[in-house]
Amino acid sequence: MPTQQHASAINRLLALLNSGGVGFERGVDRMENAERFDAFRLPLIMGTGEKAGEDSLPLARQLRDCLLRLVQHGEDDPDALAMLNQLSKQQSFHYFFAEASDADLREQGGETLIGLALRDVAQLRREGKWNRLKICANPDCKAAYFDTTRARTQRWHSYAVCGNKANVAAFRSRTA
Structure with missing residues (x-):
């Protein structure tokens, strides 16, 4: 089960x-x-x-396109990684130290949403959870989701909607 910090990172990226x-x-x-x-x-x-x-909107669109490429084509897409690194250069971060030996990396300069999203990407990649972000297999949907299955085999963002449609279509094609 993801922690609150993980849930925030995942929800923001989704x-x-x-x-x-x-x-x-x-x-x-x-x-x-x-x-x-x-x-x-x-x-x-x-x-x-x-x-x-003023320049936040085009940068956010660029980040969205970059993240979609990384999710769709694998996290080692060199062009998408170069784009991500370029966006990262435009952000400033600092560590914020709190009680109980806690330290948090916080965005300090640049677009706040981009800074938070870059931190979220780094966190998920570092923890080996980035590959749980997937795109729905339904070609009419294409929604991103976080695969929570143990085997990482979830195919649809919503089994009740997209999974059911795919299964009904497959059944009809077999019985037609």
Whole structure:
């Protein structure tokens, strides 16, 4: 079971991956314009009220495309990794030390959402959980999801919706 920090990281990355209008929100691009982007990003950055910078929207779109490539084509895609490294160079981080020997890497400069997402990617990759982020096998859906199965064999973001459709279609083609 993921910790609260893992759940936040996973949910933030899934929101970014699915912000292009896939899955249950088909056709709704959360990064269509600056107003939609601000409404989308505020809950993901813990509602600090901070407005997005002028160049934040194109950078966020670039990050979304990069993350989608890494999920779809494997985490070793050299072009996507180069793009991720380029985005990372535009961020500043610092360690925040708290009581009980806790230290947290925090975004300090640049777009907050991008900084948090980069930290989330690094965390999941370091812990070997990045490959649990997947894209739904239903070609009409393409929603990103986090595979929680032990064998890492989940194929659909929602078995009740996409899995059922695939199974019914396969059954009908076999019996037709």
